[in-house]
Amino acid sequence: MSRPPRFVRARAKPAAALPRTLDIDITELGARGDGIGRHDGQPVFVPCTVPGDHLRVRVDGRKSDGLAATALELLRAGPGRVTPPCRHFGDCGGCALQHLEDGRYGAWKRGQLVTALRRAGFDEALVAPMIAIAPGSRRRATFAFVRRQGELRLGFHARASHQVVDIAECPLLAGPLLDLLPPLRILLRDVVEDGRDGDIVATATETGLDLLIEAEARLDLFDRERLAAFAESADLARLSWRRPGAGMIEPLAHRRPAVVRFAGIGVALPPGSFLQPSPEGEQALACLVLDAVGAAGPVADLFAGCGSFTFPLARKAVVHAVEGDPAAARALKSAADHHGARVSVECRDLAHRPLLAAELKRFQAVVFDPPRVGAAAQAEQLAQAGPPLVVAVSCNPATLARDARTLVQGGYRLIRATPVDQFPWSAHLEAVAVFERQAGGR
Numbered sequence: 001m002s003r004p005p006r007f008v009r010a011r012a013k014p015a016a017a018l019p020r021t022l023d024i025d026i027t028e029l030g031a032r033g034d035g036i037g038r039h040d041g042q043p044v045f046v047p048c049t050v051p052g053d054h055l056r057v058r059v060d061g062r063k064s065d066g067l068a069a070t071a072l073e074l075l076r077a078g079p080g081r082v083t084p085p086c087r088h089f090g091d092c093g094g095c096a097l098q099h100l101e102d103g104r105y106g107a108w109k110r111g112q113l114v115t116a117l118r119r120a121g122f123d124e125a126l127v128a129p130m131i132a133i134a135p136g137s138r139r140r141a142t143f144a145f146v147r148r149q150g151e152l153r154l155g156f157h158a159r160a161s162h163q164v165v166d167i168a169e170c171p172l173l174a175g176p177l178l179d180l181l182p183p184l185r186i187l188l189r190d191v192v193e194d195g196r197d198g199d200i201v202a203t204a205t206e207t208g209l210d211l212l213i214e215a216e217a218r219l220d221l222f223d224r225e226r227l228a229a230f231a232e233s234a235d236l237a238r239l240s241w242r243r244p245g246a247g248m249i250e251p252l253a254h255r256r257p258a259v260v261r262f263a264g265i266g267v268a269l270p271p272g273s274f275l276q277p278s279p280e281g282e283q284a285l286a287c288l289v290l291d292a293v294g295a296a297g298p299v300a301d302l303f304a305g306c307g308s309f310t311f312p313l314a315r316k317a318v319v320h321a322v323e324g325d326p327a328a329a330r331a332l333k334s335a336a337d338h339h340g341a342r343v344s345v346e347c348r349d350l351a352h353r354p355l356l357a358a359e360l361k362r363f364q365a366v367v368f369d370p371p372r373v374g375a376a377a378q379a380e381q382l383a384q385a386g387p388p389l390v391v392a393v394s395c396n397p398a399t400l401a402r403d404a405r406t407l408v409q410g411g412y413r414l415i416r417a418t419p420v421d422q423f424p425w426s427a428h429l430e431a432v433a434v435f436e437r438q439a440g441g442r
């Protein structure tokens with residue numbers, strides 16, 4: 001009987017012990033805004049640093065393809081370093097680049113789109129100058145909270161962590177959201193059990209603040225009365241609660257509809273539905289979309305949300321809006337019907353059931369604005385038989401570049417891509433890309 005083969009496990013090369021500290025030069029900014037230096041040929045990622053910094057860092061561990069480190073001492077400051085405007089910068093994970101002068105920050109951010117498109121084979125010349133949305137305009141934010149040993153912390157998560165940084169200021173937020181924090185802290189201390197945490201989606205609408213609290217809690221009658229009293233005293237439009245993992249949203253106080261307005265048409269925003277984070281950002285994106293679509297019509301507005309592009313487009317053309325969130329689709333339809341807008345609405349999952357080539361034939365232009373994963377399935381259908389004009393709005397340069405490649409392989413040409421910085425000082429970037437079908441395209 002032959003011996004069973006012996007499997008000898010290849011001995012892994014012992015990992016070199018990590019140095020505890022290093023003196024390094026930062027040479028570039030990474031995709032998430034960390035400064036990057038080098039040690040033994042591998043990248044060392046150091047948050048809150050800028051190219052040109054010479055630093056002593058503490059090595060925290062390995063990170064994907066390199067090392068993660070924390071700045072201990074700035075030995076020589078690189079050019080473009082400025083004092084961060086917010087006292088929480090560095091602790092709070094919301095911002096990555098408040099310490100960099102505007103011009104260099106803007107070049108880095110636009111560069112995120114340039115790099116993603118270049119990797120997909122597009123020329124930098126197609127990327128327009130970036131439109132920057134000023135801080136202080138955020139009408140929507142998701143706050144995190146935790147209650148431990150009687151102490152209630154309310155703010156944002158720390159960098160790459162579940163820790164909550166209690167915030168007293170935030171230069172990004174619009175006034176009504178900031179003013180909400182002190183009374184909300186008191187409310188949560190009363191209502192949330194010790195050891196619990198959660199999130200609050202707060203939206204400043206035309207009719208007042210709309211709050212959706214997402215947390216585990218046993219709300220007794222007394223808690224419910226306290227929550228309703230808070231809605232009254234803070235003059236909220238609405239206060240709702242959702243338990244984590246539960247789809248259902250429980251209304252706790254509905255004092256009036258939470259209304260947002262698109263091209264003059266008021267839409268009653270359902271709790272938890274998508275809304276562009278600032279009116280200025282929404283306006284910038286809508287202007288780019290309208291400008292690109294011009295006089296074309298009929299238009300399909302895919303991933304339409306509550307209609308931020310649908311209603312501006314409907315001023316000039318017949319629009320078919322498609323949205324996957326049933327509540328958002330209902331809100332859009334109800335507003336369209338109420339105002340007699342030239343809009344038809346379809347609730348449809350475009351990831352699994354994209355508009356097919358045969359359905360796309362009746363449009364002269366298609367606008368699509370998917371979530372971060374992009375619109376791979378829809379781009380495939382557009383590539384097969386899309387209309388003369390396609391406008392892609394994106395919050396993720398990588399998936400935009402992928403979908404752009406699909407469109408170009410189907411016979412489109414990328415005309416231009418405009419970056420819109422709706423999330424100042426963060427690594428998030430939005431963009432609007434315009435495609436025209438080439439004569440003789442597939």
Ligand SMILES: C[S@@+](CC[C@H](N)C(=O)[O-])C[C@H]1O[C@@H](n2cnc3c(N)ncnc32)[C@H](O)[C@@H]1O
Nearest residue numbers: 274303304305308323324325349350351369371
């Ligand atoms: C980035 S938002 C854009 C919404 C809208 N265009 C706006 O500017 O407010 C993406 C929208 O796509 C919707 N969505 C996400 N996944 C979807 C899917 N698989 N099918 C259809 N819609 C989807 C979301 O509900 C959300 O309203």
